[in-house]
Every structure is written in C-alpha cells, then in structure tokens.
Amino acid sequence: MNHPITIKSGGLELAGVLQYPALEAGEKRAAKYPLVIICHGFIGNRMGTDRLFVEAAERLTQSGYLVLRFDHGGCGESSGDYGSGGLDELIAQTRTVIDYASSLDLVDSERLILLGHSLGGAVAVLTAARDSRVKSLVLWAPVAHPYMDIRNIIGTKAIEEIDTVGRTDHKHYQFTKRFTDSLAQYQPLTETRGYGGDVLIVHGTADTVIPVDYCFLYQKMFWLRKEGNCDKEIILQGDHTFSSKESRDALLDISLRWIDAIGKRRNDWSLWTI
Template identity: 30%
Template sequence: MISRIERFLMYPASRAARLQAAQTGLPSHVVQDVVATADDGLHLRGLLYGTERCTEEAAPLVIFFPGNGGHRLHRLPTAMGLLSLGCAVLHFDYRGYGDNPGVTSEPSLHADALAVWKYATQHLEIPAERIVLFGESLGGAVATRLAVRAGTPPAAVVLNGTFASMVETAAWHYPYLPIRWVLRDRWPSIDYVPQVTSSLLQFHGTADDIVPLDHGRALFEAAPTHCRRGQPKSFVPLDGYGHNNITLATMRPELSRFLMRIGLAGDRLQEASDGQQLRSGCVSDL
C-alpha cells in the first residue's frame, strides 16, 4: 500500500494511447519517432529532433530528461528551444509515461536512462564528448546518476530545479511523517554529484516552493568545483521564478554562453551570436 501511494505521488504519469512525431505538426526531417530497448527488453518510444545534426561534427546532442509530469509532446517548446540553439535533441518518455509500458521506479528509470545513452552512443554513434545531459527536477536526478554510471562521461550536465535528495525534499514537505524511514525511491543525487566530472550548469528559481533554493544549492555545492577539463561549475539563480515556470527561453542566454564556453556551440548558435554580446546574467562561477 505504501509503495503504491509513493508511486502515485512521485510519478504522476500522463498516459496516452499512442504518441507520434506527426502529432507535433513538424516535418519528418525535423523530428522522427525512435525506439530504444532497455536491458530488461522493454521498448521505450521517444523523439529525435534535428536528425541531420547528429552528423555535424560541432553540433551537440542534448539528451533531455523531464520532470515527473506530462509526456514527451508536452515538452515540444523545450525541444524546439534547444533545436534553435543548434542542438539535436533526444527525448524519451520514461517507462509508464506516455505510450510506454512498464512500472516507474528509481531502478527502472536508471535502466531507461542507460538505454537512451546506449541509443545515442551506439545507434546514433554520437561520441560522449558531444553529449549534454539536460535534466529538469526529477530528470536532473536521472541525469546526475547517468553522468556517473554511463561509463564514458558526457561533455556536460545541465540541471534545472533539481533536488539534492528526494528524501530530504519530501521530508521538507511532510515534516510530521516518517519520510526518511519509509520512502523507497530515495534519489540521493547529492551522493552521485561529487563523482560528476562533466561540465556543470545548474539553474534554480529563487521562488521555487517544490524544491527549495537551498536544496538546489546543496546539490551544487557537493559537486566538484571544476570539471575534468578545468572549467568551473556554474549556478544560475533565476530571480522570482518558481518550479514550473522556467522555460527554455528563460535559460537560453546562459545556456548559449555555457555551450560556447565548453566548445559545444553548433554552427547555428555561433552564427547567431556573431556580433552580439550574450548577457552574462547572474552566474556564480566557483
């Protein structure tokens, strides 16, 4: 009973009978349906945006891990925003979400993330140094663990509104319940992030009442100060923003700057920025 309640609260999956690329209204050369297979044999459906960019030497591939609500068609604005930065975008629904079968849990989401990573690196043949893991909220926990467990680390990890530990954030919401003793899916990102050697960019709304700002900062502070290539980590507090109203457009200036700084600016982003000074915003480089 407790595990059922936990899954209902933690993974309020949006289901759909069938989701297809054609439903985006975009032409097939912009977005296509893709399928990855997890180690347990479960097939995961997703979308690949900007297929032709996978063969561009300078273009990054963003693997997008969403939060715990909605399905992949709901993230179309985010995908299009990343596409406008010159990135290819790979976005799979988790098992139990959208039109994907299966039961959602912490171990199964990690298995899904590994399946998506294998699809990107083996099927699409994208080298790890061109891959950016982008996770929002729960997806940030998925991305953080994958960055450590993928084998070859990705070039970068971008987090938005991500908690340090699901247990601590849940206990903050329900201080009178024995959360620390009964929660099965604990998502201890703060235990994984010290091992992340990729470039790190983290966003967090200062008015976030789902994952408090200090929970996000705790995660950031536990990460190494510099990545394996010597670049400093960056934390971007977004003044006045909450948990669910940070759009790609809000993050775009800092994300553009970040991609250029780590050498993953595709030709389209570089051309768009020529002659322009991207605003620096309020970035704290440590």
Template identity: 30%
Template sequence: MKKIASKAFSSAAALIMVAASAGYALAKEQVVTIPVDGQSVVGTLETPDNASAPAPVVLMLHGFTGTRDELAVKDTDDGVFTRTARELSKNGYASLRIDFRGSGESDGNWEDTTFSGQIKDAVAAIDWLKQNTQVDGSRISVLGWSQGGLVASHAVAERPEVNATILWAPVTNPMFTFSNLLGAETVMKAIAGDPQTPHTIKLPWGVETTLKGAFYQELPVKSAAAAVSAYPGPLMVIVGTRDTTVAPQPAAGQILMDYHSGKEELVVFDTDHVWDAFSGPATLDNKMIPTTLKWLNENR
C-alpha cells in the same frame, strides 16, 4: 571555480543570435525506441535540418509525472521540452527527449516507477546515442528537470564521459521533497511496507497517483549530491528563488556545488519550479534556454 550567476545574460543571447544566423533552421523530428530490459523506451530525436555534420546532442529527462514534451507553456503550442528542443536545434544541437518507462508512450506501468528504473533508462539512452550515426555520439550532454535532474546526476555518474550536465531545479533530497509532496505519513508507511504494495495519494494540484512501495523505499538512498561527486565534467545547476517544490532555494542547488569537483556554475533566477510556464514563455525564452545554450557552447 564555484560561482553564482543571476542576471545580465546578453552575452548568452548574442551567442544564440550568432548561431542562428550561421544557418541552423528547421529541425527534423523522428520517434525512436530504445530497448531496456525487454521493454521499449520511446523518445523524440530532433536534429538540425541543414547541419553539415552530425551535431552534438542533448539528452532531456522529464520530471515527476511528466512526459517527454513536458509541461504546456501558456500562450504557446509548446511543452517546455519541445520549445527547448527547437531552440537547441536552431543553435546546432540535436536532442533526444524520452518518456521514462511507465510514462508517456514508453512500455511499463507508472505504478512500477522507481529512480533506479529511470536511471537505467537514461543510461541506456546515453549508450544508444553513442552508437547513433545521426548525431555526434562523442559529444553528448544531459539536461534533467526536477526528478529528471536527480536521475541525470546518477546517469552521468555512471557515464562520466558525458560532455556537460545541466540540472534544472533538480531534486537533491528526495526524502524531504517527496515527504512534502506525497505526505510524510504515506512515505513512512510505504517505506516500512512491502515493495509491491501500491499506495494512492492525491497530489497538491488535485490529481491522484499510485506508486508501489519500491518507489518510496528508494527515497532515503538516492542522492544527487552523492552522484555528482562521481561526475568530473562541467555541471550547471539552475534554480528559482520562488520554487516551493524543491526547496529551500538556492540552498538546494548549492549542495550540488559543494559536492561536485570540477567546472561548475549555480545560476539563480527569480522564478518558480516550472519557470513561470503557467504565465507564458518569457522566463524560458529569456533566461532558461539562453543560459543552457551558453553552458553547452562553452563545453562542446
């Protein structure tokens, strides 16, 4: 059944309180490496410290120019993903957050980044979790944010046995989103050029970045909507009405509902693309994480 939810998440908060009172407390963290094409993907595996059995696990995929801990949250010592991982652990879930190759501590060069490469990293991480005895490899869910949401949609299409998928403001139309972000002229020039030619541009927030033509040449051919049409499992998409990065919302989120078959939910909040992280943790703590946990609990 297709539905849109927006407010009244007291039931989700109640679920969190019940889980926390059940005895899940501190988490154990360890840095792990996953081999992909002769290189290493580095990640942080976080497990509930006092779980009586291997816990279900959530693979967390970061966004464009991000890293596995993700964006710093104002007035905290957390990144968006470190804070989310800690709350997952408190509620009985393990998590693995990875740096895609070329990002963070993983091998590779940023300028060689492509969607295909990140999808391969995500699929390798899913397969690694299946074999890891510290977690319940039969209960894997995937959480992807922004570009990580596009990657997640393709990864679960390749691994349709994934228990549940949660996409936070996923890039649904890469050509449109990155033409706005990187400049339409640059995008068209790079698509027409050599895949190995580097292109340096200044991002809207003032930072320069360099990507080879191969990144741009995948923009017209990768589609989150096409990917989720091949994923039969439970799909939740969370978007913000003030998102100017992946826009327009909620239409950009609704398209995934239109192409996905199976249990699904589109959740719409009054927030921006980064869940108001520049203002503090309130949106994360009161909306994003409780809603995500509710979906995970319903689809364990």
C-alpha cells in the same frame, strides 16, 4: 525535423523523439552533431509542463544541436508501471537511451549533454556518476534529497499508506514501497564527486516544489571535485517549471549560452598539441 523512436529497455519500450538541427535551404547536414538528452521529472513526460522540453528542443535544434526527448517507463507513451520500479530503473533506462544515442553515426560522442529537470535532475546526476559518456550536465531545479522531496510532493499520508499497506495512489499512479525505498537509497549530492564533467545548475527563487537552496548545495559539492567546472544561475521569480515567459526565456537563454560556451572551449582545446 522530428523522428519518433522506440528504445527497448529491459522488458519496456521507451517512447521518444529525436529532433534534428534546423538547416537553411540548400545546406548539407554535418557529419557529427552535439546531442542533448532530456530527462523529465516525477510523473512527467517528454513534452514537459507547459511544453517546457518542446520549447527547449526547438531552441537547441535552431542552434545546431540534436535533441533526444524520451518518456521513462510508465510515463507518457512508454510501456510499464512507473510507480512499481525505483530510481535504479530510471538510471538504467537513461543509460539505455545513451546506448541508443551513442550508436548513431551523426552523434558527436565528445559532446553528449544530459539535461535533467527536477527528479530528472537527480537521475541525470546519478547517471553521469556511473557513465563516462556523459560529457556535460545541465540541471534545472534538481531534486537533491529524493526521498524527502518526493515525500513532500505526494504527502506524508501517502508515505504512511505505503508503509502500512505497501502501495498508494497519486494522480492515477500507484506507488509501491520499492519505489520509496529506492528514493532513500540514493543521495545525488554525495555522488557528485563521481562525475568529472562540467555542470550548469539553474533554479528559480519562486520554486515552491524544490528549494532554491539546493542550487547552492549542488554547486558546493561539485566544487569539491578534483576536475570539472560548475556554474549556477538563479532566476528571480522563476517557479519550478519556469512557467512565465520571462523566466522561461531566461532559462533557455542561459542554458544555450552555457552549452555553446562549453562546446567552444572544447573545440579551442582540441587545437592545442603537445
């Protein structure tokens, strides 16, 4: 069951959908459910390219998870101007969504998972480093160097135009200097130590947007932490949005198995007493 929601974040209204776990006929809902919050990427939306997040949510709800998908301000059906803000606003919006989710009685606060794709992966890392309510992280082809990676997407001419006239157009979005300056201010790789939960990173070898090498860089940085595990999976011939059936099936299978395993481990540990 899909429940459309609107979440107020500052002066914006963020559009989203809360998807409930599938139930068999006559089955009653559990008191609490683990929740996956999905963060989309640069000028994306809660559907995902080629319905990536829709398919992910369907798989997760079939396996007993609540899923919350939302549009960042200025994207999808949310109000606002995406290009006039910055990474700090994306982090703040994500934390507001966590506020909303944490207020729901049916959410298991000990199993709140943040899943981010591309720039949404960087936002997920930066959010988790600031918010202890995020218990697990799933990163799909995550951005590691926001300024450099977005520059490569919109082009150096667009960056030069921002530097000279203060703004540029890219796919019907207007991006300001505030946006690009904020990209340069945040370095997700250096903030990994601020997060103590478990992490899964999945990347495809045919990704021409975000280098697959970032997967190894992130894992190395997460391994330097005092606590928390980090696993990685490389999908052969997977592109940036895992668009082929084979790579998408692999992505969703890997992610669901890992999320299930993290939950089982947490439940097993909860049976131990000292």
